[in-house]
Amino acid sequence: MTGGARGIGGAISTVLAEDGATVAVLGLPEDRERTHNLAARLNGAASKIHFYQSDVSIYDECREAVAAVLQQHGRIDFLVNNAGITRDHTVRKMTVEEWEKVLQVNLSGPFFMIKAVLDTMVERGFGRIVNVSSVVAEAGNFGQANYAAAKAGLLGLTKTVALEVAKRGITVNAVAPGFIDTDMTKAMPEAAIENAIAQTPVRALGQPEEVARLVRFLLDEKAGYITGAVYNINGGWYM
Ligand SMILES: NC(=O)c1ccc[n+]([C@@H]2O[C@H](COP(=O)([O-])OP(=O)(O)OC[C@H]3O[C@@H](n4cnc5c(N)ncnc54)[C@H](O)[C@@H]3O)[C@@H](O)[C@H]2O)c1
Numbered sequence: 001m002t003g004g005a006r007g008i009g010g011a012i013s014t015v016l017a018e019d020g021a022t023v024a025v026l027g028l029p030e031d032r033e034r035t036h037n038l039a040a041r042l043n044g045a046a047s048k049i050h051f052y053q054s055d056v057s058i059y060d061e062c063r064e065a066v067a068a069v070l071q072q073h074g075r076i077d078f079l080v081n082n083a084g085i086t087r088d089h090t091v092r093k094m095t096v097e098e099w100e101k102v103l104q105v106n107l108s109g110p111f112f113m114i115k116a117v118l119d120t121m122v123e124r125g126f127g128r129i130v131n132v133s134s135v136v137a138e139a140g141n142f143g144q145a146n147y148a149a150a151k152a153g154l155l156g157l158t159k160t161v162a163l164e165v166a167k168r169g170i171t172v173n174a175v176a177p178g179f180i181d182t183d184m185t186k187a188m189p190e191a192a193i194e195n196a197i198a199q200t201p202v203r204a205l206g207q208p209e210e211v212a213r214l215v216r217f218l219l220d221e222k223a224g225y226i227t228g229a230v231y232n233i234n235g236g237w238y239m
Contacts, residue, residue, distance in 0.1 A: 003083030005031035007182035011208035017048035056109030078128040081110035106150035127170035162228035171227040178234025201236030
């Protein structure tokens with residue numbers, strides 16, 4: 001699971017570990033301590049969460065982390081591509097670096113991770129992959145051309161890989177959250193957060209655990225007939 005140390009990813013790691021899964025969190029150097037703290041808060045499940053330093057925007061680091069997980073834990077049943085970043089500016093002000101960085105982390109990252117785990121899943125004839133996209137993939141969002149393009153690309157990647165491995169016991173789905181209460185959202189100006197809440201029919205930000213529960217559902221062994229699907233979880237903000 002990428003970016004599983006905090007926010008939505010932290011909630012997913014928690015839900016999975018509490019359900020008995022061994023969770024490998026792939027993250028940046030600053031995520032090591034966060035992962036340690038997250039694990040320490042879990043009664044009885046702390047030993048279920050393991051940290052692997054890996055920048056998902058670098059293919060070799062993805063491959064090395066996957067090899068280390070396989071060596072230490074023997075198998076990989078699921079992959080959650082959750083790590084993501086924003087670098088917001090209108091297109092006129094967005095730098096080429098901001099465009100490329102977001103595409104590299106949010107779109108190339110999931111491609112690299114999928115490429116790194118697919119052989120072992122195909123060999124075992126089982127796998128569950130969930131990609132964390134965003135409501136803005138379909139709705140667009142002012143100042144987020146790079147982010148919306150990457151998250152929309154992720155839906156195309158999801159559906160294509162789903163087709164390619166459908167006969168192999170591997171499902172590939174995406175979730176598309178709206179405004180969720182995490183550090184990423186807290187970085188938005190106060191007025192923008194208030195505006196988002198006002199425009200959300202349920203009149204609240206979503207909670208990371210609510211997204212985690214949806215991801216958990218899609219990772220279930222019994223969810224084998226769901227593939228290539230995109231699940232909105234946005235309080236009715238976009239339907
Ligand atoms: N928060 C929201 O409202 C919201 C809405 C829709 C979609 N999402 C998506 O959900 C995912 C999680 O969002 P969040 O709000 O929890 O974010 P967050 O910033 O709280 O956490 C993201 C995690 O990913 C890690 N990360 C960042 N770049 C990385 C890289 N190159 N390699 C490895 N790890 C990296 C970060 O260190 C962090 O631990 C993201 O993909 C985001 O785009 C979030």
